[in-house]
Amino acid sequence: MTMTDFITRIAPTPSGFIHAGNALNFILTYIIAKHLNATLRLRIDDIDKLRSKKVFIDDIFETLKWLGLEYDYGAKDSDDFLKNYSYNNEVLFEELNNLHKxxxxxxxxxxxxxxxxxxxxxxxxxxxKLKLQKDKTSLRLHIKQNSYVWLGDFCIELFENIGDIILWQKDGFCSYQLASLLDDEKNGVNLLVRGEDLLNSSAIQLFMANLFGFKNFSKAIFIHHPLMLDQNGKKLSKSLNSHALYQWRKNNKKPYELFQKTAEIIGVKESWQINTKEELLACKDELEAFFRLNSQKLDRQ
Ligand SMILES: [Zn+2]
Incomplete structure (x- = not known):
């Protein structure tokens, strides 16, 4: 067996305070990266400049520190991020134009x-044949009939279920789908650990990657994990501030239960007490089985 050099990323959006569900994804991405000896990048998705706020960017760095999750590449703090890593809309627009041609x-x-x-x-x-014009038009990718995407056992037909995809928004910003894809491709990301709510997103991005001839992303391995739910069985939301972790930190609460919850997701016996990343990483058999069972790849399109 040849070993693949995996590159993965933690990619939060600074449009609200990080909640327990986001942290679960960070921890899972981190331990899978460590288990596979992968390169871990931090990317902060501030494409939407209207909703991105400094206080939310600070919160991302504070949360990663509190969880003890270090990464190989990415901004060290908010100032570094805003100076050197923030999305550049003009660069994205150039890349859009190149694809358009x-x-x-x-x-x-x-x-x-x-x-x-x-x-x-x-x-x-x-x-x-309209022109792309801020506040008047968006730019879309036309999806033809019978545009199937097979991702592991999951199959979606984009024409019936998604329709034409927005690449550039009316408000003048790049769409999440395209910006995220461009960044991943550029940085050689070939392993994505995401919540299962992003399954359709993965299919859309894989469709585009394949169409655009993006070598890294179209061969990437995906892991879609279950989401953390609230007491009512609803997914946690940034806008509702539910389970925001800055509140935990304010109350001096430790992240133990987040590690325990991650352990449950990878199939560690519930009776085992897992409180730290080190304890999680020691569950090698469970991690290996989880990776093997949940890895998905673009099958055909
Ligand atoms: Zn239209």
Missing amino acids: KFPMLFYACKCSRKDIKGIYHGNCKEL
């Missing part, structure tokens, strides 16, 4: 607002 028949500007679109959007604006 390669796929002139598939990219088109769309004036529809969310209200105009009922259900799945199949490109009513495609024939209008």
Whole structure:
């Protein structure tokens, strides 16, 4: 067996305070990276400059420190991030234009607002040949019929279920799907550990990666993990501030139960007390089995 040099990343969005569910993803990404001897990057997804705030960026660094999760590449603190790592919308726009030149028949500007679109959007604006113009149009990727993406056992047909994908938003910012994909490809990311709510996102990004000829991302391995739910069985939300970890820190609460919860996800016996990353990393058999059972790859498209 040849060993792959894995590169993975923790990629939080600074649009709210980090909650227990985000931390679970950080810990899981970290221990899988350590287990595989992978390179771990930190990327802070501040594409949406309107919702990104310094206080949320600070919170990301404080949370990583509190959890004790170190990484190989990425900003060291908020100042370093804002100076050297923040998304550059103009660079993204150049990359968008380069792709646009390669796929002139598939990219088109769309004036529809969310209200105009009922259900799945199949490109009513495609024939209008509109210009991309801030606050007036977005740029979309046209999805043809029978656009299947097989990711492990998961299969989705994009035409029926997703429709034409927004690449550049009306507000003048790059879409999450494209910005995240471009960054991953550029940095050679070939292992993604994500919540299962991002399964459709993974399929969309894989579809684009394959279409654009992105060598790293189209061969990446994906692990989609269960989400942490609240008492009512709902997924934790940044906007509701539910289970925000800065509150834990304020109350001097330690992150033990987050490590215990991660251990449960990878299949460690519940009776085992797991309180630290070291204890988690010692569960080598469980980690290996979890990785083997949950790895997904683009099968065909
Ligand atoms: Zn339209």
